[in-house]
Amino acid sequence: MxxxxxxxxxxxxxxxxxxxxxxxxxxxxxxxxxxxxxSAGGAEDVLVTRPFAGLAAEPELVALREFVPSATARLPLREDVAAQREITLATVLPMAAAALVRADGTAFVGLQVQTRSGDISRDVARAVRWALTAEPGDALPVVGRGTGEDPGRLQDLVPADAVLEPELHPDFAWWIPEDTQPTGEVALSLERANSAIMPTERVTGAGVRAAYWVDAGEKAHLRWVRPEPEERLLAAMARLSARGELDLGEGSRYAGSFRAHGTLVPVWDLDRERHSREWAGPAEALAKRLDDALATVESEPLGEAERRARDGLRGRQVTLR
Known part of the structure; x- marks a missing residue:
C-alpha cells in the first residue's frame, strides 16, 4: 500500500x-x-467566518440573522434527526432569548442573539437541540458551551438542499399566543421591539432569493444576500457596472455592499414612493444579467474599464461580521 x-x-x-x-x-x-x-471541543474557540456555508438556505439565514427585523421560518430538519416537535426560526424572540418553547409546545429558535463561541452555526444547532427536548414553558436565555452536549453544527441538522421560506411580520405581535395579554418585562420588550422596526418586505421572483426591500425613512433600499464567492461576484458586478447595467432601472442606484458571515450583500438605493412589489420585475432582470455575467468571468478576463469598475466597487464595501 x-x-x-x-x-x-x-x-x-x-x-x-x-x-x-x-x-x-x-x-x-x-x-x-x-x-x-x-477534535473534541477543538471548534469551540475557532472563529468561523462563513458559518452557514454548504447550505442552500445560507443567504436567508444571513438575512434573518443580520437585518430582517421581524420574521419567522419553519426549519427543515434532516430525516435522521430525532425531532419531537417542529422548530421555527425567528429573527428576534422576547428578551432576546436564544430559544423558547411555549406552553402549547410550539418551539422557536432566535437568530439575532448573543453568542459565546466563534461558530454561529454550532450555537444555532445547540439552541435547536435544546428546543427539541425542552419542557413547555421553558426558555433558553443565552446559548453557549454549557447548553447540553456538543450538537454538531446546523449543517448536521438541516438538509444541504433545503431552503427557507421566511414569513415577514409588520410587528412582533406573533410573540404572544392568541388570547394572551403580555405583561411585565415581556410587554416592555414587545413595545421596544415594535418601536424599532423598519418596514421590510421580501422581494421574490425568478432567480431572486434573499432580497429585501427596506424603508429606512428618507430612502428605501434593496439588500440582496448573494451566495457566490466574493471575487467572482465582484467581477460579474464590475462587468455590469462598466456597461451601466448594475441597477434596477429608473429610480434606483447601486449604493455599495457589505460583508456578513462570509457573504457579500449588495445594496441599492430605491425610490421609496414605489411599492416593494414594483421592484420584483427589475430584480428578476438584474438576476438574469448577473447570472449571464457570472458565467463569463472565469473564461473571459476583465477588460481595463471592468477592472476600474471592480476597484470602484471594492471602495464601497464594509464588513459587518
Missing amino acids: SKRTAVRRAGKAGSREGINPRQPCPCGSGRRYKACHG
Missing part, C-alpha cells in the same frame, strides 16, 4: 464523512480538520 493511499484510508477511518485530518476543515476556519471540528 502506498503512503498516499494509507493517508487517504486513515482519513476515512478517523474523521467524520471521510475528511482527512490533515486537510483544511470544511467549516472555513483555515485550520486543519484535526485541530478544529475533528
Whole structure:
C-alpha cells in the first residue's frame, strides 16, 4: 500500500464523512480538520467566518440573522434527526432569548442573539437541540458551551438542499399566543421591539432569493444576500457596472455592499414612493444579467474599464461580521 493511499484510508477511518485530518476543515476556519471540528471541543474557540456555508438556505439565514427585523421560518430538519416537535426560526424572540418553547409546545429558535463561541452555526444547532427536548414553558436565555452536549453544527441538522421560506411580520405581535395579554418585562420588550422596526418586505421572483426591500425613512433600499464567492461576484458586478447595467432601472442606484458571515450583500438605493412589489420585475432582470455575467468571468478576463469598475466597487464595501 502506498503512503498516499494509507493517508487517504486513515482519513476515512478517523474523521467524520471521510475528511482527512490533515486537510483544511470544511467549516472555513483555515485550520486543519484535526485541530478544529475533528477534535473534541477543538471548534469551540475557532472563529468561523462563513458559518452557514454548504447550505442552500445560507443567504436567508444571513438575512434573518443580520437585518430582517421581524420574521419567522419553519426549519427543515434532516430525516435522521430525532425531532419531537417542529422548530421555527425567528429573527428576534422576547428578551432576546436564544430559544423558547411555549406552553402549547410550539418551539422557536432566535437568530439575532448573543453568542459565546466563534461558530454561529454550532450555537444555532445547540439552541435547536435544546428546543427539541425542552419542557413547555421553558426558555433558553443565552446559548453557549454549557447548553447540553456538543450538537454538531446546523449543517448536521438541516438538509444541504433545503431552503427557507421566511414569513415577514409588520410587528412582533406573533410573540404572544392568541388570547394572551403580555405583561411585565415581556410587554416592555414587545413595545421596544415594535418601536424599532423598519418596514421590510421580501422581494421574490425568478432567480431572486434573499432580497429585501427596506424603508429606512428618507430612502428605501434593496439588500440582496448573494451566495457566490466574493471575487467572482465582484467581477460579474464590475462587468455590469462598466456597461451601466448594475441597477434596477429608473429610480434606483447601486449604493455599495457589505460583508456578513462570509457573504457579500449588495445594496441599492430605491425610490421609496414605489411599492416593494414594483421592484420584483427589475430584480428578476438584474438576476438574469448577473447570472449571464457570472458565467463569463472565469473564461473571459476583465477588460481595463471592468477592472476600474471592480476597484470602484471594492471602495464601497464594509464588513459587518
